[in-house]
Amino acid sequence: MQRVNWQSTPDLPLDLVDSGHSSSLSLESLEPVMVADPVTNSYAAEDGFVISLNSDTVSRSFRTVPYDRESLGSMSNNFVAQPDFVGGITIVNDDIAMKIGGYVKADLIQSFNPIGSTDSFVTTTIPTDGSTGEDARFHARQTRLSADTRWRINGKVARAYVEGDFFSGIPDITSTFRLRQAYGNIGRFTAGQTWTTFTNPSAVPQTLDFEGGASNVNRRQGLVRWDQPVGDGWKIAVAVEDPQVDIITPVLATGEARTETPDFIAWLRYEQDNADFQIAYLVRELGFQPDNAPLLKRTASGFNFAGAAMIFKETKIYSQILFGDGIGSYRGSPDVVATGPTTASLLPVFGWMIGAKQQWSPKWTSNVTYSALSLDDVPGQASTNLRDTTYFAVNLIANPYERVFGSIEYLYGTRTDVSGQSGQANRVQISFGFFLP
Secondary structure (H helix, E strand, O other), X not given: OEEEEOOOOOOOOOOOOOOOOOOOOOHHHOOOOOOOOXXXXXXXXXXXXXXXXXXXXXXXXXXXXXXXXXXXXXOOOOOOOOOOOOOOEEEEOOOEEEEEEEEEEEEEEEEOXXXXXXXXXOHHHOOOOOOOOOEEEEEOOOXXXXXXXXXXXXXXXXXXXXXXXXXXXXXXXXXXXXXXXXXXXXXXXXXXXXXXXXXXXXXXXXOOOOOOOOOOOOOEEEEEEEEEEEEOOEEEEEEEEOOOOEEEEOOOOOEEEOOOXXXXXXXXXXXXXXXXXXXXXXXXXXXXXXXXXXXXXEEEEEEEEEEEEEXXXXXXXXXXXXEEEOOHHHHOOOOEEEOOOOOEEEOEEEEEEEEXXXXXXXXXXXEEEEEEEEEOOOOOOOOOOEEEEEEEEEEXXXXXXXXXXXXXXEEEEEEEEXXXXXXXXXXXXXXXXXXXX
């Protein structure tokens, strides 16, 4: 069996740590920007710009609610939200401000069982052949840099956000800088590469591990999106997005993937100060072009229910339920599987997740999450295909100094094949991080 992507777009590894859902209101709802004079600890540059190291007053004047509610809650060690636009290293003039953000993160990983993914805990790569062995891996590939630029247009605020990390290249050999997000907002309009509309960043697990779960949708891709408030905390959004398709091809099939249309996604979202909930719907066309034959097409679709709530000031809970046919690639599993030498079928998928984050004190936080993903058996598919996988993580994070953390996380996962063969993996990850101001 050969596993191929139906699109030639670069692979986007799945991960938790990320910042990038942008929810925006209308231009009329954004407050006009009044930029204060540069404050102390600032340095003049050319063209009237000032590089400021203590820019709270300046950067607050560009802060807007639509750009700064990235994920629910203001608890420390939020690996999903983008860097706070207030303070830190900012380049400003009267009408433009750019915040430089990011962090350095070092991961020390000890795996006590074989697993195919050394840098992140991808449970679908757990072997089921009974093999044994341990592995140690140290890396800093999750280190991230971002530039958040905001400017005024007719008294309103527009935004461009660019972010990258080093999760590209070949593990253990190279760590290449990789584009994670590059998008712009103005009013209700978003265009570029960012979190898919099919996910809810408030429900992304706060794990040290880069993967973040077996069923959590944490994919970023090219999109064009419009969101619209409809009153009393309710919003809707519609988007067209890059179709990235994963297929296990029949052994005798020759040809190439060809998807003629983008993925179409919409969500209905309810937001309050202490909770949010989102229902997302995805419909897509999967296509395969055999050699010297007409294009084969099937329609796939699915739902994602995800939400989070601050049940206490120090406690956040989150959950997700995902299901559909031919949408597995949104969670790292195939969309289509081979059912014979020349035949294939859409793969039904069901996943769920639950988790909680606890702020024990100003210097201590924890996160615990469990998720599971199940794929229906399809007659004729290979016995080595994935049937079920689970993911469990629990961590403890200490903040001895401002913007510095040390942490430890235990990870456990399982994989079961269609044949019934299964495997498990245990891992401990120790991480140290330094956030830019």
